[in-house]
Amino acid sequence: MQLFTCPFCGPRDETEFHFGGESGNLRPDGTDVTADRWASYLYMRDNPKGAAREIWVHMNCGEFFVMERDTVNHKVETSIALDSAEHA
Amino acid sequence: MTRRYSALSLFKEGLAGQKGWEPAWRSPEPKKTYDAIVIGGGGHGLATAYYLAKNHGITNVALLEKGWIGGGNTGRNTTVVRSNYYYPESVAIYDLAHRLYEGLSADLNYNVMLSQRGMVFLAHSINEMEITARTVNAMQINGIDAEIFSVDDVRRVAPMLNFSPNARFPILGGGWQGRAGTARHDAVAWGYARGASRLGVDIIQNCEITDFIIEGGRCRGVHTTRGSIRADRIGMAVAGHSSVLAAKAGFRLPVNSYALQACVSEPVKPILDTVVLSPGTGVYVSQSDKGEIVIGGALDRIPSYGQRGNLPVLEGVIAGLLEMFPTFAQLKLMRQWAGIVDVVPDSSPIIGESPLPNLFINCGWGTGGFKAIPAGGTLLAHLLATGKHHDISRPFDLDRFAFGRLLDEAAGSGIAH
Numbered sequence: 001m002q003l004f005t006c007p008f009c010g011p012r013d014e015t016e017f018h019f020g021g022e023s024g025n026l027r028p029d030g031t032d033v034t035a036d037r038w039a040s041y042l043y044m045r046d047n048p049k050g051a052a053r054e055i056w057v058h059m060n061c062g063e064f065f066v067m068e069r070d071t072v073n074h075k076v077e078t079s080i081a082l083d084s085a086e087h088a
Numbered sequence: 089m090t091r092r093y094s095a096l097s098l099f100k101e102g103l104a105g106q107k108g109w110e111p112a113w114r115s116p117e118p119k120k121t122y123d124a125i126v127i128g129g130g131g132h133g134l135a136t137a138y139y140l141a142k143n144h145g146i147t148n149v150a151l152l153e154k155g156w157i158g159g160g161n162t163g164r165n166t167t168v169v170r171s172n173y174y175y176p177e178s179v180a181i182y183d184l185a186h187r188l189y190e191g192l193s194a195d196l197n198y199n200v201m202l203s204q205r206g207m208v209f210l211a212h213s214i215n216e217m218e219i220t221a222r223t224v225n226a227m228q229i230n231g232i233d234a235e236i237f238s239v240d241d242v243r244r245v246a247p248m249l250n251f252s253p254n255a256r257f258p259i260l261g262g263g264w265q266g267r268a269g270t271a272r273h274d275a276v277a278w279g280y281a282r283g284a285s286r287l288g289v290d291i292i293q294n295c296e297i298t299d300f301i302i303e304g305g306r307c308r309g310v311h312t313t314r315g316s317i318r319a320d321r322i323g324m325a326v327a328g329h330s331s332v333l334a335a336k337a338g339f340r341l342p343v344n345s346y347a348l349q350a351c352v353s354e355p356v357k358p359i360l361d362t363v364v365l366s367p368g369t370g371v372y373v374s375q376s377d378k379g380e381i382v383i384g385g386a387l388d389r390i391p392s393y394g395q396r397g398n399l400p401v402l403e404g405v406i407a408g409l410l411e412m413f414p415t416f417a418q419l420k421l422m423r424q425w426a427g428i429v430d431v432v433p434d435s436s437p438i439i440g441e442s443p444l445p446n447l448f449i450n451c452g453w454g455t456g457g458f459k460a461i462p463a464g465g466t467l468l469a470h471l472l473a474t475g476k477h478h479d480i481s482r483p484f485d486l487d488r489f490a491f492g493r494l495l496d497e498a499a500g501s502g503i504a505h
Contacts, residue, residue, distance in 0.1 A: 001399050015400045019391060039490040043342035043433055047331035049393045071345070072393045 002074060006058040007065050007081040020055035022046055023066050055082075091286075093197050112278055113285035118292050118314055122150045124321040124472050125310060127297055127333065129153025130162040131273075131458065132325035132450055134280035135465020136472070137289045138196075143466070144473035147288030150317055151281075152310070154296035158277030161327050164395070164427030165458040166350050166372065166384040168363050170207050170268035171232055174223060174500030177483040178436060179230040181463050184480055188462030189271060198279030200271045201377065207268035207363035208237060208245055210412075212257040216367065220263045223501060227265070235264045245362045248413055256411055257368040268363060270374055270382075276461060300337050300447070307337065307446040321472045323448045325464065328393065328428030330451035339443040341451065342489050343430045347388040348455050349397035349405070351424040353416070355379030360413075369408030381419060383409055387431065387455065397426035429454050434494035439467050440477065440485035448472055449486070 003011040022045055028037050049071060056067045056079075068077040091110065101108055123146055126137045130153075137151040153159075169189050171182035193199050211217040220236065227234035235241075238261050243251060251259055285291055292314065301309040301318065309318030324333055328345040355378050365372040370386045385405030388398050402424060410417050431454045432438060438452035450468040453460055467481040477485065488494060 014390065014398065019389065035490045035492075039342075040340070043489045044340040045331065045342065045344055046335070046340060047343055047345055047391070048335075049329070049332050049345075052391070054391070071391055074390070074392065074394055074398075 004056070004067065004076060005079045006061060006063065007079050008063050009058060009061050012058065012060070016058060016060050018057050018059055020057050020064060023053040023055055093199075112282040113291050115293065116290045118150055118152075118290065118295065118312075118317050120316070121309075121318045122290070123148040123319060124323065125149070125317060125319040126151045126472075127310070127322065127324040128326040129155075129157035129277075129281075129291065129293065130160050130325065130327065131158070131276050131280065131461035132327075132453075132464040132468070133323075134158075134277055134284060135461050136323055136325060136450070136468040137291075137465075138280045138284040138287070139465045139469035140472060141284055141287035141289055143469060146473055149284075149289045150319070151284065151289055151291045152295045152297065152312060152317070153291070153293045154313075156293050157281050157291065158274055161427035161429060161457055162273055162277045162461075164350065164425055165273055166374070166382050167270040167273045167376075167458060168207070168268070168372065168374065169202065169271050169459045170265055170363070171459070172207070172209065172223065172227055172234065172263070172265050172268070172501060173497055174226050175495050175497065176230050177495055178497055178500070179227070179232055180480045181437070181467070181484065182460060183232055184466065185460045185463035186267065188466065189459075190267075192276070192279070192462060196279040196283045198275060198282055200275045200279055202269060202271045203377070204267050204269040205362050205374075206245065206264060206266045207365060208242055208262050208264050209365040209367065210242065210249075210257075210262040211260050212366070212368040213260065217260050220261070224263045233265060233267050235266070237262045237264045246360065246364050248359060248415055249364070250412055250414055257366065270363065270376075272377075273458060276458075280465070297333060297336070300444070302338075302444065305445065307444050320446055321448070322446060323450065323468045323472045325450040325468060327451060327453065327457060328430050330430050330449065334442070334449075337442065337444045337447055341438065341449075341486070342432055343452060344391055345393055345428050346390075346431050347392045347394060347397045347426040348384075348429045349388065349402055349424065349426045350382065350384040351402065351405075351421050352376065352380035352382050353419040354422045356381070356419065364412065366408065366412055369411055371405055371408040371412060373409060373412070380422065381416060387429070388426070393428050395426050395428060397424070429457070431455075433489075434496045435498040436495040437464070437484050438486050439464070439481040440471065440487070441475075442486070
């Protein structure tokens with residue numbers, strides 16, 4: 001069983017967390033957004049092998065945060081509260 | 089040298105001390121240029137190479153595999169072959185695969201041990217019975233064999249199931265596809281490799297792609313750990329690693345990579361002669377010819393390239409299995425593993441030319457790639473040979489994400505991936 005660290009609750013069981021998507025995937029703004037740009041936002045992913053920067057939610061406390069981890073060995077580098085991260 | 093496999097050749101080789109067998113496929117040094125390159129020596133890549141040679145006469149082909157053939161998801165699945173999908177487009181592609189599987193041993197002269205033992209998908213509530221009826225209706229309308237099973241029918245094919253009225257997931261009945269079954273996964277890879285090699289395809293293992301050769305905005309070949317290899321038509325079928333290669337080619341895919349686990353018990357005497365799937369517990373199970381109970385379940389919940397899997401999902405799968413078959417609590421697990429699968433938002437594959445011209449992709453099969461190998465190979469070979477979609481692959485082009493023409497089989501047939 002792996003422990004993830006919630007910035008608010010500390011180390012908790014991995015089953016309490018839910019993957020929320022890749023960090024930095026910004027919603028397009030404005031009325032003249034192309035279909036390709038929408039598809040890119042909605043569907044296209046970097047899906048990195050190795051170092052990843054992701055949004056996670058701790059389902060018990062409901063907080064979203066940024067987690068930096070390795071997608072091969074699953075080692076977690078940091079968990080950062082969203083208000084102190086540069087962007088979601 | 090003995091080339092053709094048959095009872096007679098086995099008998100003759102037995103008399104001759106088994107000295108006349110030749111390797112099933114050649115392992116040549118890579119040439120500098122080919123007419124086509126196929127990246128990925130799993131089932132889909134090997135089938136692509138085979139059908140390029142067989143269906144289209146393109147034999148000057150290199151198949152490049154970074155490890156050994158069949159060592160990825162082709163060797164890590166639960167070997168189930170079925171075509172119980174909902175949308176006509178999906179039925180067309182999966183039934184093409186299913187029908188090719190039915191003739192594959194004869195076509196390849198290699199016994200892939202297809203065992204059409206049937207599959208029952210259980211229903212645990214009135215609502216699930218209604219959804220099952222809808223699925224069975226859709227399958228029948230699309231020309232696929234399917235039946236509604238009463239609880240007595242289920243009891244007839246899988247009497248060891250937990251039929252207790254107090255069960256957490258009581259069995260009310262289910263659906264049945266009699267042509268479904270299992271095939272020997274290694275044999276599928278090796279049979280296609282042997283068939284392709286005989287037709288002239290160079291199967292090159294331990295050859296990892298380090299970059300693409302891009303000239304004039306088109307893909308012209310690949311740089312590999314065994315040197316540069318050029319071709320004007322390149323196909324890739326690398327499942328969970330599709331995003332990694334796409335990044336080298338300069339585009340992104342609607343793919344998330346997850347670990348999908350499976351495990352087998354110690355071998356026991358025959359106890360289960362069908363495939364059983366329970367949407368309620370999320371578990372599917374069959375018994376291998378060796379006697380092992382082969383168990384699969386849901387995806388891991390954490391995006392991953394680690395071919396191991398995490399413990400919570402394995403625990404959930406085993407709990408579901410024991411709910412379905414309480415007697416299996418006596419079994420010991422022998423092996424557990426995971427493959428990295430390419431999960432797409434609409435749970436349907438992606439086949440077509442990539443945003444980099446000359447590079448064609450076959451990916452996005454998620455948790456269901458094994459059953460689709462003959463179709464994935466046929467369709468990618470058609471694209472590489474003609475530059476155009478086969479009618480069956482056109483709906484699965486990458487452009488469906490911008491057009492919004494998704495084929496949502498998670499909603500359609502209730503598959504979990």
